[in-house]
Amino acid sequence: xxxxxxxxxxxxxxxxxxxxxxxxxxxxxxxxxxxxxxxxxxxxxxxxxxxxxxxxxxxxxxxxxxxxxxxxxxxxxxxxxxxxxxxxxxxxxxxxxxxxxxxxxxxxxxxxxxxxxxxxxxxxxxxxxxxxxxxxxxxxxxxxxxxxxxxxxxxxxxxxxxxxxxxxxxxxxxxxxxxxxxxxxxxxxxxxxxxxxxxxxxxxxxxxxxxxxxxxxxxxxxxxxxxxxxxxxxxxxxxxxxxxxxxxxxxxxxxxxxxxxxxxxxxxxxxxxxxxxxxxxxxxxxxxxxxxxxx
Amino acid sequence: xxxxxxxxxxxxxxxxxxxxxxxxxxxxxxxxxxxxxxxxxxxxxxxxxxxxxxxxxxxxxxxxxxxxxxxxxxxxxxxxxxxxxxxxxxxxxxxxxxxxxxxxxxxxxxxxxxxxxxxxxxxxxxxxxxxxxxxxxxxxxxxxxxxxxxxxxxxxxxxxxxxxxxxxxxxxxxxxxxxxxxxxxxxxxxxxxxxxxxxxxxxxxxxxxxxxxxxxxxxxxxxxxxxxxxxxxxxxxxxxxxxxxxxxxxxxxxxxxxxxxxxxxxxxxxxxxxxxxxxxxxxxxxxxxxxxxxx
Numbered sequence: 097x098x099x100x101x102x103x104x105x106x107x108x109x110x111x112x113x114x115x116x117x118x119x120x121x122x123x124x125x126x127x128x129x130x131x132x133x134x135x136x137x138x139x140x141x142x143x144x145x146x147x148x149x150x151x152x153x154x155x156x157x158x159x160x161x162x163x164x165x166x167x168x169x170x171x172x173x174x175x176x177x178x179x180x181x182x183x184x185x186x187x188x189x190x191x192x193x194x195x196x197x198x199x200x201x202x203x204x205x206x207x208x209x210x211x212x213x214x215x216x217x218x219x220x221x222x223x224x225x226x227x228x229x230x231x232x233x234x235x236x237x238x239x240x241x242x243x244x245x246x247x248x249x250x251x252x253x254x255x256x257x258x259x260x261x262x263x264x265x266x267x268x269x270x271x272x273x274x275x276x277x278x279x280x281x282x283x284x285x286x287x288x289x290x291x292x293x294x295x296x297x298x299x300x301x302x303x304x305x306x307x308x309x310x311x312x313x314x315x316x317x318x319x320x321x322x323x324x325x326x327x328x329x330x331x332x333x334x335x336x337x338x339x340x341x342x343x344x345x346x347x348x349x350x351x352x353x354x355x356x357x358x359x360x361x362x363x364x365x366x367x368x369x370x371x372x373x374x375x376x377x378x379x380x381x382x383x384x385x386x387x388x389x390x391x
Numbered sequence: 392x393x394x395x396x397x398x399x400x401x402x403x404x405x406x407x408x409x410x411x412x413x414x415x416x417x418x419x420x421x422x423x424x425x426x427x428x429x430x431x432x433x434x435x436x437x438x439x440x441x442x443x444x445x446x447x448x449x450x451x452x453x454x455x456x457x458x459x460x461x462x463x464x465x466x467x468x469x470x471x472x473x474x475x476x477x478x479x480x481x482x483x484x485x486x487x488x489x490x491x492x493x494x495x496x497x498x499x500x501x502x503x504x505x506x507x508x509x510x511x512x513x514x515x516x517x518x519x520x521x522x523x524x525x526x527x528x529x530x531x532x533x534x535x536x537x538x539x540x541x542x543x544x545x546x547x548x549x550x551x552x553x554x555x556x557x558x559x560x561x562x563x564x565x566x567x568x569x570x571x572x573x574x575x576x577x578x579x580x581x582x583x584x585x586x587x588x589x590x591x592x593x594x595x596x597x598x599x600x601x602x603x604x605x606x607x608x609x610x611x612x613x614x615x616x617x618x619x620x621x622x623x624x625x626x627x628x629x630x631x632x633x634x635x636x637x638x639x640x641x642x643x644x645x646x647x648x649x650x651x652x653x654x655x656x657x658x659x660x661x662x663x664x665x666x667x668x669x670x671x672x673x674x675x676x677x678x679x680x681x682x683x684x685x686x
Contacts, residue, residue, distance in 0.1 A: 211606045270561055308506075
């Protein structure tokens, strides 16, 4: 296999890795040059500044995933429709330099006349499938816009986006709760977090349960410093409430600080989980490159 | 009955009315002097500036409802616990000048170890009960923090707060959706609003459904100017989804622009409603004054 330069180019950050033929990550770099900071036409220059030395290797293949493939990015790589597997994705690559640099398309899924979309997470899911040798399962990618991705027969069959990270930030910073919450989140208070998770199961909507963060403070029933953990539990608990879990086993992919919260919430609701971090991203690029070179 | 000066003193506005013995509203005034604008100790002065001429009438009784009775207001009037009726409320008044000026306490309700609270809406509910001669029913007060209030045997038995107005504003102004939505809301687009209401019933959580406002725009499936109506439908629809409606008949109390949206959403989900406006507020003060003078 050719040497691989894997690029995960999101809205607010740019991460790159040099991966060898057997999938080992030799070197990683990251910068704050997310696509929102890149002027039109400057994508090739920024990539060269970040990892030009790697790109100069003979035969290097560069796969770019994430929002760089969106309308606001380097060039639009049209979404690939579900169900989609490695082969579908590799066929839908948008080549910037033929055989050298390609944008990985995102996925789209349509349900009840309403489209859903992702860009970047699909590579992480394929990486997790490859690492764990799974052809089926539920993959959950917590974050600003958390994705629940259902895989069967080695292909993504469907997925759903939850704006959980964003709702937490909105409530934390801009809502009436912001007046009550302490300035800093502090470390997770597990009891308060789990209380939030359980309350969310009863309340049936975050529109209602979120107000309890205010009243519990108002009546002195929860110390101020526990409120961020409680609110986090309400938001993650709301997300889990709306899924038919029934003892489901899920694979969590993301930063440990977040996947640990999801694992805790899932466990208290009777579900098992395994967690993967950034290794899934680079493995996904590598598995895609392998598929590409086989076909 | 003595002449009544009814005061509805909320967070961001101050409204007053002079009500005669049979409940007729003789005169109304309002100002932007909500409690957030009033320095500590200045409440008596602001009230005198607003309606001092009315307070000088011999025998005038002044009842003040709303956040003026909160810890951040004129003086704290401790919450009255549910179930609570006219008599409970009149006994729990916090007198500022004996027999002359009183703060109406808010209500609190406890469910599953979690308190809920209201201040001001209880007077509107009692006013609506009096106007419609109802001793039981479901009263819904849309707004920043919408209240669902269940009345039986002439007393408020339970209630729940939904932060619907606030969530709409958060998503409208501070979320990723703000980038896609037009600057002004424009008039309600009924079809887009109802599409939002229906989608909310399927999506099972606003965390998920809210993302559809982004994807429908992204894929050119809903014109930009229809997005505020669609988002409003998602939020109100989410609130209704979480309630066990089953053909319930509700009384809506609030500004027509909002109660009309709720009526529309309720009707499409098979529920009937009646609507009342500010007349419920003044009628509530008057009915409370009547109860007080009888007892």
